[in-house]
Amino acid sequence: MRKMAYVSIIGASGYTGQEVLDRVLAHRELELHAVGSDSLAGRDAVALDPRLNRNGGRRVPQFITNEAALASGADVVLLCQPHEDAATLEPPAKGVVIDLSGAHRLTDATLYERWYGFVHPRPDELSDWSYGLPELAPPTGRLIANPGCYATAALLALGPLKHAIDPDGLVVDAKSGMTGAGRSLKAITHAGSVLENVSPYKVGSHQHVPEIAQVLGFPVSLTPHVLPVRRGLIATCYVRSTGPDLRMLLTEFYAESHVVSVLPEGLAPDLSRVQYTDTAEIGVFDDSFTDRTIVICALDNLGKGAAGQAIQNVNLLFGFPETEGLRLPGVLV
């Protein structure tokens, strides 16, 4: 008999909520148990998207409140809420919880005020959570902090190199599509500021900076930008090798991966190849003029940067095939 895990989604009406919902529906070992949304509670799934619950498709239950979905006794809870809301929640006593927000990523609670703008309401419980970045830090335990989108791209590029590069003066220039900022309207994602524009934001103060430093063991300087596209993220990292061949290190590190690929010499990552997928591409270039190596990682902020990674973590924790339910091939464009 096939083993199934029952899933509850909290904050299902947001961008990451919709993305995990879509992957759960495509997953052979996961079954939807409860779908939470305070704004849609009591309504049918078609209120979110008319393509749901069509004849022949898997059924999505009626929306219930986030509180009810959290308490529904699922085997897996996928938390897709703003950071501060996720930080206040008491996790259910049983089952796996994957938090897609940043509320449980930092081990030092005192960093939340500076980088997230709130005092962490449950600081003593942060040590109950583990950081789950499958390629570098596979999930352990039952409470998992899913990495941030910029952090995932920077860490996939730099993590395997951390003992082979000079940690001083490391620069990451990163750009993301506007869905990275969530569904609710903000000045930064208003069409009037996004279209035909590229804007740096949170320069020197983005919340993924301490997350990246926590994994690497040294700080990086990260400048994020909003791109006038809906999805996709690209991180360009400027590093200096302390001797080893960085391309060889990355190629060997990801040789067995079905999710992360290192492109052949001369080929650069491209947003259009990773958009709508759960994969990441890495390109490596020598800049002999300045004695630097430029490592570029592209991924979809909602895919490998959020929902795809969350499902990959669930697969690893439950012993399902690692890529079950993930979008791997994308569409040739």
Ligand SMILES: NC(=O)c1ccc[n+]([C@@H]2O[C@H](COP(=O)([O-])OP(=O)(O)OC[C@H]3O[C@@H](n4cnc5c(N)ncnc54)[C@H](OP(=O)(O)O)[C@@H]3O)[C@@H](O)[C@H]2O)c1
């Ligand atoms: N967008 C990305 O690319 C991305 C990538 C990685 C991680 N993340 C993280 O994932 C989390 C969700 O992001 P998102 O992009 O999906 O955000 P979003 O589109 O703004 O959706 C957030 C969801 O949270 C609920 N919500 C909003 N305000 C709330 C409040 N005050 N109290 C309780 N629930 C509230 C809403 O559901 P209701 O219907 O219940 O109101 C909404 O569906 C965030 O922490 C974000 O940082 C996002």
